[in-house]
Amino acid sequence: MKIKKSFWQAAALAACSAFFAVALIAQRSSPQSPQSTTPKAALLVLSKQDHTLAIVDPATLQVVARIPVGDDPHEVVASADGHTAYVSNYGFGAFHTLAVVDLIGQKAEPQIDLGALGGPHGLAFAEGKVWFTAEAAKAIGSYDPLSGKINWIMGTGQNRTHMIYIFPGAGKIVTTNVNSATVTILEHTSGQAGGRPQGPPPAGAGVPPPGMRAPGDPPPLPPGGDWNETVIPVGRGSEGFDVTPDGKQAWVANARDGTLSVIDIASKKVTATLQANARGANRLKFTPDGTKALISAGGDLVFFDVATQKEIKRLHIGRGGGGGIQVQPDGERAYVSFAADNFVAVIDLKTLEVVGKIDAGGNPDGLAWAVQQ
Incomplete structure (x- = not known):
């Protein structure tokens, strides 16, 4: 009798343990199950290995949720109200x-299907739209979440149009073109392209009725103006870049040359090429006060003084694969992805030292900041 009782007790305990083990595994493997409330200000981290977006509480440096995002996620951006994130599934x-x-x-x-606009990578959110690059199409475009449609496309004619920056008002756009070693500046014009040629109509052509085109006239573009495009040669492997907070300069990290190109936005010309010893650099970000530029290059994070255009410090943090950089809006901290080491480094921007690490998944890359409004 004692043997039988022990047997059934052991069987019941085993069954109970198995039940709770299965429940625990199911809970851990469900990336859509909220673990904790999303903080009002959150750091977003992409894992290219796990194909997930991690929501991180910057106060605790803990992941509060992981959500699946599809194959080969590279860049992420948050909507202006901090309620939605958009992720580019790249795949070269x-x-x-x-x-x-x-x-x-x-x-x-x-998901949003971009159709023939393959290889989306760089992202920005401005004027209520999601702006993106499309490498395979040599183009950029914007998606309107309200209408659920792509509302604008512009070709660049450059190879690997990779990252994008939208000026306030969306009247000026900057992109880097990695394999063409160029930067493109697009500027919106007030005039309408196309339309009737200047001067009197040809003899015998007559005057067309209002709203009709004269024979031989090119079809006009929709109202709203045209775009002027300026292509600026820079260094080889032009990829990561940022525009200074005052909007006057763009700094470009040239991964193959290890240099930085400084572009004057007004004149649309390179004013300086800095020897930065930053081969493999693929991201560059300015601090909110515009005094420092941060460049991720391999396992290093390099700090440049913007006014003097000189290196002020270099931190060797990881083995390699330095990627995304995100700076807090208050300028207190920066976050840098190190893919080869599977962590995101936390940098104190007063001491310029590493003060923490975040485990947000394998092969982390793109970062964004989301603030709920």
Whole structure:
């Protein structure tokens, strides 16, 4: 009798343990199950290995949720109200979608299919639109979340149009073109392209009725103006870049040359080429006060003084694969992805030292800041 009782007790204990083990595994493997409320200000981190977006509480440096985002996620941006994240599924041109994440509900929404605009990479959110590059199409475009449609496309004619910056008002756009070793500046004009040629109509052509085009006239573009495009040669491997907070300069990290190109936005010319010893550099970000530039290059994070255009410090942090850089809006901290080491380094921007590390998944890369409004 004692043997039988012990047997059934052991069997019941084993069954109970198995049940709780399965429940625990199911809970851990469900990336859409919220673990904690999304903080009002959150750091977003992409894992290229796990194909997830991690929502990180910057106060605790802990991941509060992981959401699936599709194959080969590279860049992420948050909407102005901090409620939605958009992720580019890149694949070097093999993929053509933007993943959409509800940051409040911590769940994946239906993806945006960009069709023939393959290889989306660089992202920005401005004027209520999601702006993106499309490497395989040699183009950039914008997506309107309200209408659910791509509302604008512009070709660059450059190879690997990679990163993008939108000026306030979306009247000026800057992109880097990695394999063409160029930067493109697009400027919106007030006039309408196309339309009737200047001067009197040809003899015998007559005057067309209002609203009609004369024979031989090119079809006019939709109202709203045209775009002027300036292509600026820089260094080889032009990839990561940023525009100074005052909007006067763009600094470009040239990964193959290890240099930085400084561009005057007004004249659209390179004014300086800095020997930065930053081969493999693929991201560059300014601090909010515009005094420092941060460059991720391999396992290093390099700090440049913007006024003197000189290096002020170099931190060797990881083995390599330095990627995304995100600076807090208050300028207190910076976050830098180190893909080869599977962590995001936390940098104190007063001491310029590493003060923490975040485990947000394998092969971390793109970073963004989301503030709920």
